[in-house]
Amino acid sequence: MSEISTDLVRHLAGLARIDLSDSELESLTGELAQIVDSIAKVSEVATPDVVATSHPIALSNVFREDEVRPSLSVEDALRGAPEREGDRFKVASILDEEQ
Amino acid sequence: MAKDKLLDFDKAIELYEPVLGFEVHVELNTKTKMFCGCANAFGQGANTNTCPTCLGLPGGLPQVNKKAIESSIRLGLALGCEIAEKCRFARKQYFYPDLAKDFQTSQYDEPIAFDGSVTVELESGRELTVLIERAHMEEDAGKLTHVGGATGRIQGADYSLVDFNRGGVPLVEIVTKIIEGAEADAPEVGRAYVGAIRDIVRSLGVSNARMEEGNIRCDANVSLRRRGDTKLGTRTETKNVNSLRSVERAVRYEIQRQAAILEAGGTITQETRHWHEDSGTTSAGRPKSDADDYRYFPEPDLVPVAPSREWVEELRATLPEPPAARRTRLREAWGFTKLEFQDVVNGGLLDVVEETVAAGATPADARKWWTGELARIANAQGVAAETLVTPADVAQLSSLVASGELTDRLARQVLEGVVAGEGSPAEVVEKRGLKVVSDDGALIAAIDEALAAQPDVLAKIKDGKVQAAGAVIGAVMKAMKGQADAARVRELVLERAAQ
Amino acid sequence: MSELITLTAAELAAKLASREVSSVDATQAHLDRIAAVDGDVHAFLHVSADAIATANRIDERRAAGEAFGELAGVPVAIKDVLSTKDMPSTSGSKILEGWRPPYDATVVAKLREADLVPLGKTNMDEFAMGSSTEHSAYGPTHNPWDLTRTPGGSGGGSSAAVAAFEAPLALGSDTGGSIRQPAAVTGSVGVKPTYGGVSRYGAIALASSLDQVGPVSRTVLDAGLLHDVIAGHDPFDSTSLTDHWPSMAAAARLGATGDRLKGLKVGVVKELSGENGGFQAGVKQRFDETVAALTAAGAEVVEVAAPSFEYAVAAYYLILPAEASSNLARMDSVRFGLRVNPEEGPVTVERVMSATRDAGFGAEVKRRIILGTYALSAGYYDAYYGSAQKVRTLIQQDFAAAFAQADVLISPAAPTTAFELGSLVNDPLAMYLNDVTTIPANLAGIPGMAIPMGLAPEDGLPVGLQLLAPAREDARLYEVGAAIETLLTDSWGHSLLSQAPLLTEVAR
CATH class of the missing domain: 1.10.10.410 (Arc Repressor Mutant, subunit A)
Known part of the structure; x- marks a missing residue:
């Protein structure tokens, strides 16, 4: 049985910055517990001798030359902004400090 | 903010051994950003250098800047590091409005360079080797401006504005292993270490290396270990200490502050601290906690970086002489005492003295003119000595004295003429008629x-x-x-x- | 209903090239069809206001004698996951409602360069999370074969648009089957290219290491023609392959003409053949018949084992949510999209982000973000994400072993025919199992194709066949796919989609 609890889901929702309601928390806890139980079996075959595959087609050293490409116009950059002041994106005051 | 109690520095060192660690961020001076072709340039309007990738728009994808990789490898080599056979980028995930994708593309458990060392020389002549744990690549965040409130600081601001021109600019973060044994020199070790990094970065040409402009940023970790204990104390991380002098002051301050707390029977909180240049103090920032879960995982939009050994050797061949080795070589070649040489180094005059010697002056003469008369004039005028005259001028002046055509006193007058823009020393001698009468x-x-x-x-x-x-x-x-x-x-x- | 809309893209392209038909007429015929039936089907989230003007420009240039690519003037529908400068791009989510990107996805730019005519943006499960298109924030798409059923997902809009003759071609994206499964349940053709074969730049990312953009059509040849337009290296996508790709259309034409099936080694994947139950009877029946037909046509059918496939769905539902939780972090109300202020308490940016993401994301998206956040959390990474990446390796090894025995692998493309709207939407686990046949290809990066193989006797709904080829062997899929398509349609005497209900055209 998985260890998914409402507290854990609340913590995860905090990390994921989603303001879940209590009823959402409750239903998600049940669903996640069920899902996690069914997917935890991956560790059965993931033995230490098996290497991990992060990309299905392995490539390496894919680089771009250090040459300037045109940027967006400022208007295009800000076009979707929910709020702006001058040419900058405007956000509500920040509570937390930088990481 | 309550004023911190400080313990006398000597007393603090008598009771505790300071243990240091530094994280230095070096902003690379590539033409473009780390993961997109937007210009790595400042001074134009806000958000002028942005694209779907560095703005974190849906669908944007990163592409690695080859030059940034080269600069990172060269910097790693100059720090005496091993260069990884294969390394990857990872996503460091946290939400912040200046972080366009709400994750920072960085390197986590696979840095491009690791296991290096930097030897720093203190004014006393003492040398200390600082071990480098790793140097890894990452991207900078955008720039926040806090509006409203009294201070322009984050606390009490009414709202904030974001400019993503700096978002995605390449950084190399250099992380030391813990530094033990610095003892009473700890503050100076901090300054000397960051200074050494700055010199290396400057000699490589990979960064503009101006601390005051944020090209180099230092986070200083300080903890105290009670004499006789083996266990490390709790550390604090003082962020963004942005001048060499501040590094020294901040380390000193933290030693005194922590010692006072420990002496009073208190405990140190593991936290970030902010350095205040104006008051010379640090203040508490965000406590480190278990909630810091960055959920690192390999960046799936990028493929591994696996620099061939040939490429690494090609890059090694482009390295300039390491600043410390160069200093040793020049001091020996010139026959200076440590103190004489330190005068030249501290005055930032190494390059011009070397060029003056190359132009024919004796090392002693070159040193004498640059650290003496020229330093005095420069100081009086508030400019750098090397802007006053050229090394060739000084060499010529020195040869006029050596051949007896000028006395020291006359030579000083000639120098005034050269500084005043009257021409080369020979021309000034001619114009002012200052030649020694040898008839x-x-x-x-x-x-x-x-x-x-x-x-x-x-x-x-x-x-x-x-x-x-x-x-x-x-x-x-x-x-x-x-x-x-x-x-x-x-x-x-x-x-x-x-x- | 205009005849122009029932033509295949290749047929329409030929009429356009000979100037028998104008692009404006062809485009108008499709716009009329959309106006007539899309109220019921709801395949489109947005219909382009520029389509006729675009078509007109192409006609003028053609009249002036300009030479064009084969698909010039042919209308195409675009899955809403793809960024389009001139149309909103929402990925089926409220959080991006009305968002008009300042750039085109590379594949969209390639469509425009090849002078196709974008008709509009097609509906999808929100951020491509789903197998029924019911998770769209803008309401579900209905299956043209039976409007009470789902068209599959996440690309149900694209498959339904093609199956309902609203567009001859569409673009889709396939992370775990989102092109192939909808194709299977709508009787259309869909291809997931080799990972890296088609650029992902400008495709709103679901799971970066799994996503691939690909063609949706009514015939294998049509898919090949569209594949040729969108494939190729893109320096903006670091995972894009630099391979020079052969023409997929040429491969399809080759396959349709000859006896390519004779001597072809066809592997039936034991774990995907429904032997252990779980597959609808009619699906199993049509699959077995197809295997028999292939044998009769001279193919050498062998059974291959892929023991690790048992873990594929589990691995997929760790990798996908993990990568998605990270890719969707940028939906934070700062630079684009929705912004919602908290109803009570202080308005700080942290609380605005949380309130926005609560209001902007649907239940399935929240579920997967939380799951992905969990899978990547400190202390769980190795057991979950790390293990899932290892399962990928095992699955690749299984495929390598299978392809040592067979030229192509086949299986049903979906375990059932189209299911009823609403029947699985509240049972995420059951919904996830719909992708059991398609997921292994995404985990391994290999190309896959779904083509119709008949109607299930019990419900008269389309059944799809999945073909898989080794990585980079996309052309083999087209050759063999066209050969099987020819074999089956010849045996039926008509195309499968010609049997689809006409749909009531309602004047709107």
Whole structure:
């Protein structure tokens, strides 16, 4: 049985910055517990001798030359902004400090 | 904010061993950003250098800047690091409005360079080797401006504005292993270490390396270990200490602050602290906690970086002589004492002295002019000495003195002329007519005149009271307007008096 | 209903090239069809206001004698996951409602360069999370074969648009089957290219290491023609392959003409053949018949084992949510999209982000973000994400072993025919199992194709066949796919989609 609890889901929702309601928390806890139980079996075959595959087609050293490409116009950059002041994106005051 | 209690520094060191660690962020001076082709440039309007990738728009994807990889490898090599056979980027995930994708593309458990060392030299001549744990690549965040409130700081602001021009600019973060044994030198070690990184970065040309502009940013970790204990104390991380002097002050402050807390029976909180340049103090920031879960995982939009050994060796061949090795070599070649050499280094005059020697001056002369007269003028004018005259000017001046065409005193006048823009030393000598009078005929005439005017002196000299000649020499030098070699005048005076 | 809309893209392209038909007429015919039936089907989230003007420009240039690519003037529908400068791009989510990107996805730019005519943006499960298109924030798409059923997902809009003759071609994206499964349940053709074969730049990312953009059509040849337009290296996508790709259309034409099936080694994947139950009877029946037909046509059918496939769905539902939780972090109300202020308490940016993401994301998206956040959390990474990446390796090894025995692998493309709207939407686990047949290809990066193989006797709904080829062997899929398509349609005497209900055209 998985260890998914409402507290854990609340913590995860905090990390994921989603303001879940209590009823959402409750239903998600049940669903996640069920899902996690069914997917935890991956560790059965993931033995230490098996290497991990992060990309299905392995490539390496894919680089771009250090040459300037045109940027967006400022208007295009800000076009979707929910709020702006001058040419900058405007956000509500920040509570937390930088990481 | 309550004022921190501080323990006397010497007392703190007597009771505790300071343990240090530094994280230095170096902003690379590539033409473009780390993961997109937007210009790595500032000074234009906000959000002018942005694209779907560095703005974190849906669908944007990163592409690695090859030059940034090269610069990182060169920096790693210059730090004596191993270069990874294969390394990856990872996503460091946290939400913040200046972080366009709400994750930072960084390197986590696979840095491009690791296991290096930097030897720093302290003013006392003591040398200390700082071990480098790793140097890894990452991207910068955008720039936040806090509006409203009293201070322009984050606390109390009404709202904030974001400019993503800096978002995605390449950084290399250099992380030291813990530094033990610095003892009372700990604050200076901090300054010297960051200074050494700055010199290396500058010599490589991979960064503009101006701390005041944020090209190099230092986070200083400080903890104290009670004498006799083996366990490390709890550390604090003082963020963004942005000048060499501040690094020294911040380390010193943290040692004194932590010692005072520990002496009072308190415990140190593991936290970030902010350095306040104006008051020379640190203040508590965000506590580190278990909630810091960055959920790192390999960046799936990028493929591994696997620099071939050939490429690494090609890059190694482009490395300039390491600043520390160069200093040792030059000091030995020039035969300076440690103190003499330190004068040159501290004055930032190493390059010009080297060029002056290359232009033909003796090392002693080059040092004397640059750290003496030129440093004095530069200081008075509030400019850098190397902006006043060229190394070639100094070499020429020095050779005019060596050949006896100028006296030291005349040479100083010539230098004034050169600084004033009157031309090269030779031209100033010509224009001002400052050449030493080396025509014995003219000198003898002046000497005979002076001896005739002072018969009592002549008599004394004839009596063997040679020191009386000074009065005649003075008169002759005055008559020659100083443009005579005093030693030669003395010789001639004694010669004429004997006749 | 205009005849122009029932033509295949290749047929329409030929009429356009000979100037028998104008692009304006062809485009108008499709716009009329959309106006007539999309109220019921709801395949489109947005219909382009520029389509006729675009078509007109192409006609003028053609009249002036300009030479064009084969698909010039042919209308195409675009899945809403793809960024389009001139149309909103929402990925089926409220959080991006009305968002008009300042750039085109590379594949969209390639469509425009090849002078196709974008008709509009097609509906999808929100951020491509789903197998039924019911998770769209803008309401579900209905299956043209039976409007009470789902068209599959996440690309149900694209498959339904093609199956309902609203567009001859569409673009889709396939992370775990989102092109192939909808194709299977709508009787259309869909291809997931080799990972890296088609650029992902400008495709709103679901799971970066799994996503691939690909063609949706009514015939294998049409898919090949569209594949040729969108494939190729893109320096903006670091995972894009630099391979020079052969023409997929040429491969399809080759396959349709000859006896390519004779001597072809066809592997039936034991774990995907429904032997252990779980597959609808009619699906199993049509699959077995197709295997028999292939044998009769001279193919050498062998059974291959892929023991690790048992873990594929589990691995997929760790990798996908993990990568998605990270890719969707940028939906934070700062630079684009929705912004919602908290109803009570202080308005700080942290609380605005949380309130926005609560209001902007649907239940399935929240579920997967939380799951992905969990899978990547400190202390769980190795057991979950790390293990899932290892399962990928095992699955690749299984495929390598299978392809040592067979030229192509086949299986049903979906375990069932189209299911009823609403029947699985509240049972996420059951919904996830719909992708059991398609997921292994995404985990391994290999190309896959779905083509119709008949109607299930019990419900008269389309059944799809999945073909898989080794990585980079996309052309083999087209050759063999066209050969099987020819074999089956010849045996039926008509195309499968010609049997689809006409749909009531309602004047709107």
